[in-house]
Amino acid sequence: MNNDAFVPVNEPLLGGxxxxxxxxxxxxxxxxxxxxxxxxxxxKFAAQVGRRHGIAVSNGSAALxxxxxxxxxxxxxxxxxxxxxxxxxxxxxxRAGATPVLVDSRADTWNMDVDQVEARITPRTKAIxxxxxxxxxxxxxxxxALAARHGLRVIEDAAEVHGQTYRGRPCGSFGDISTxxxxxxxxxxxxxxxxxxxxxxxxAETCRSxxxxxxxxxxxxxxxxxxxxxxxxxxxxALGLAQLEQLEGFVQRKRQMGARYTELLAGLPGxxxxxxxxxxxxxxxxxxxxxxxxxxxMTAQQMMAALAPLGVGTRPFFWPMHEQPVFQRxxxxxxxxxxxxxxxxxxxxxxPSGLALSDTQMLxxxxxxxxxxxxx
Numbered sequence: 001m002n003n004d005a006f007v008p009v010n011e012p013l014l015g016g017x018x019x020x021x022x023x024x025x026x027x028x029x030x031x032x033x034x035x036x037x038x039x040x041x042x043x044k045f046a047a048q049v050g051r052r053h054g055i056a057v058s059n060g061s062a063a064l065x066x067x068x069x070x071x072x073x074x075x076x077x078x079x080x081x082x083x084x085x086x087x088x089x090x091x092x093x094x095r096a097g098a099t100p101v102l103v104d105s106r107a108d109t110w111n112m113d114v115d116q117v118e119a120r121i122t123p124r125t126k127a128i129x130x131x132x133x134x135x136x137x138x139x140x141x142x143x144x145a146l147a148a149r150h151g152l153r154v155i156e157d158a159a160e161v162h163g164q165t166y167r168g169r170p171c172g173s174f175g176d177i178s179t180x181x182x183x184x185x186x187x188x189x190x191x192x193x194x195x196x197x198x199x200x201x202x203x204a205e206t207c208r209s210x211x212x213x214x215x216x217x218x219x220x221x222x223x224x225x226x227x228x229x230x231x232x233x234x235x236x237x238a239l240g241l242a243q244l245e246q247l248e249g250f251v252q253r254k255r256q257m258g259a260r261y262t263e264l265l266a267g268l269p270g271x272x273x274x275x276x277x278x279x280x281x282x283x284x285x286x287x288x289x290x291x292x293x294x295x296x297x298m299t300a301q302q303m304m305a306a307l308a309p310l311g312v313g314t315r316p317f318f319w320p321m322h323e324q325p326v327f328q329r330x331x332x333x334x335x336x337x338x339x340x341x342x343x344x345x346x347x348x349x350x351x352p353s354g355l356a357l358s359d360t361q362m363l364x365x366x367x368x369x370x371x372x373x374x375x376x
Contacts, residue, residue, distance in 0.1 A: 057195065070207050103117055114139050134289050156171070185354065254355070287353040316348070317348030
């Protein structure tokens with residue numbers, strides 16, 4: 001195999017009006033968070049997912065931090081969320097003095113097992129945080145029913161599912177408040193950036209204040225509450241707006257890429273490939289993940305190490321929250337046991353999945369995986 005050209009795990013596609021809108025920022029001098037692209041991006045993104053309010057922030061982690069604070073989650077409160085997720089989801093819960101309560105994943109969709117949620121609800125539960133993983137959404141109907149029955153808030157982390165729907169309804173429109181990330185590997189990128197969307201006027205106002213150091217309209221430098229500087233710049237919003245205009249095509253392209261990978265890798269022994277669909281959604285393949293079976297005799301880390309010399313970039317799956325050293329040192333999750341998430345963490349990886357990936361590159365990636373799996 002020709003190893004001259006390394007296939008990166010992600011490369012964004014910047015073929016729309018990105019250059020035009022960025023030039024407008026430079027020509028006008030509006031490069032800060034005060035520029036007009038920020039408001040336009042907020043309004044059009046919120047409309048895309050069927051929400052009334054969009055609050056642009058500096059990144060997806062910042063969006064989650066602000067949301068947890070805006071909901072008043074603190075000491076004595078519990079928040080139920082998946083153990084198989086990125087640490088951004090849990091960080092502000094812990095920092096706020098609240099208690100994260102974890103549930104395991106489903107082995108087929110890799111999303112949180114919603115059947116485990118009800119048993120974890122206590123009188124202290126304040127919210128459920130759902131996290132859509134890798135391209136398929138969480139089954140939202142049972143979550144919404146539980147939240148309504150128990151009077152719980154629902155936080156929807158939709159960072160990985162730009163353009164996805166659940167039973168025809170946009171992801172990002174569920175629960176009290178939702179968050180997105182615009183990191184370069186997302187369907188829409190602003191380089192770094194994020195978005196909070198909600199229909200709740202008061203929550204939106206609080207989030208806008210929190211992202212801007214809680215300045216007050218009449219007495220700017222007199223503060224009643226601590227916030228952050230989480231502002232998105234006009235430059236970032238200009239990129240985001242140009243990307244948003246292409247979202248439908250991006251989703252279509254991702255689905256074609258996912259189908260192509262599945263075609264190339266189908267039938268290989270010991271590989272679990274992503275589900276193409278469930279009864280409530282069709283996969284949008286934010287990333288194309290694979291899970292290695294025991295018959296292969298190798299971990300995800302070992303396969304990643306073997307793919308690198310063959311010119312293939314990879315990333316591991318999330319490491320579960322109940323096994324994070326930082327939380328173990330805090331004494332958290334000492335008795336937690338989530339076998340599906342632990343298995344996914346050790347045996348799961350994802351292949352090059354960026355929007356700029358070519359069919360030739362996909363052929364190279366598939367050939368390298370096939371070589372390792374079959375030994376030929």
